[in-house]
Amino acid sequence: MVEAKKNEVNEKLVLDIVKLHFDEIPKIKKFHSESSYVAELDFKDFKKVIKINTSNYDWKIAKEIQIFEILKNNGIPRPKIYFTNLIETEYPQYYIMEYLGTRNLMELGNFDSKNSKDLFKQIGVYFAKTHLIKFEAQGKISTEGILKQSFSENYKKEFDLFLINLIKLNLLSVLEISNCKKLFSTFQDSNEAVLCHRDFGPWQVIIDDKTNKINGLIDWEWGVSSCSVADFARAESLMTIFGCELKFFKQGYEEIKKLPKNYEEIKIAYKLPQLLSLLYHYTKSKDETNYNKCRKYFDELIK
DSSP: OOOOOTTOOOHHHHHHHHTTTOSSOOEEEEEOOSSEEEEEEEOSSOEEEEEEEOSSOTHHHHHHHHHHHHHHHTTOOOOOEEEEEOSOSSSOSEEEEEOOOSOBHHHHSSOOOTTHHHHHHHHHHHHHHHTTOBOSSSEEEETTEEEEOOHHHHHHHHHHHHHHHHHHTTOSOHHHHHHHHHHHTTOOOOOOOEEEOSOOOGGGEEEOTTTOOEEEEOOOTTOEEEOHHHHHHHHHHHHHHTTOOHHHHHHHHHHHSOOOTTHHHHHHHHHHHHHHHHHHHHHHTTOHHHHHHHHHHHHHHHO
16 A cells, blocks of 8 residues: 655645546646645646545545535535545545635635625524534444534543643643633533534635635534534634634524524633643644734633
8 A cells, every 4th residue: 555644745746646537648736734635636727625534544535424424415615525535455544525715714804895794604503503503422433424522521631631741841830721621611511412623713714715605614624523512612612712703604604503592601611621732732843923823812812
């Protein structure tokens, strides 16, 4: 089998895979991805995108394809999948999908446009619709069904792991550690089992370059069956940190699915595991700009 390790996928491997499906040799432009190799394939008359699994999680590619099909059946925009390889033989796992564009919501930010309000509301509507998709149990989504894991177990594990990691790096004061533990103790469990993205930020929404319409919600590799309120809280954090119009996003969301009346009281506990993980990862990747953005939001949250 051709090895595909993180950050080691080369152009030759991509071209070898492309030759299996197309007669023409495209230009290749690599996109950023933390756990997959994603590249734009620029042919003479059209474009496609290839995603190659470069992680140790063999289930991620198959799960994302499955979730794209679920989104399609529920009227939620997503890329079409044209070619797949889910068995690691001569080549690693991959799929080739529709090119939706390169412009995401983060690049638009708080752009001054008459369409701004409607765009952010529509994103909220689509996000709420993903939370109407129900499963038989909480846990990881797989082609064999749900691998059961409770919502509370998942969140507590994430919180403990990244709190310990940040303590080891001496990034939190004694008071900050105490405040984190106190706030997380207000965590409220849930039996809800719906589709949750877990990383729904502005870079996960692809916008049409010309019309500003939403072409697709992407990157469902870490999707789970879990609690919608917690998933909204995580999305709210990312939308706020990276400069999106949260007010309209929330309005659109609640047109479809109402948040609980005590949302403002309970949301901090849902936000903390993700924020701790972001602080850790941006520290390890030496991304000072994004670390500072997250740190500012985190400091305001726990004070």
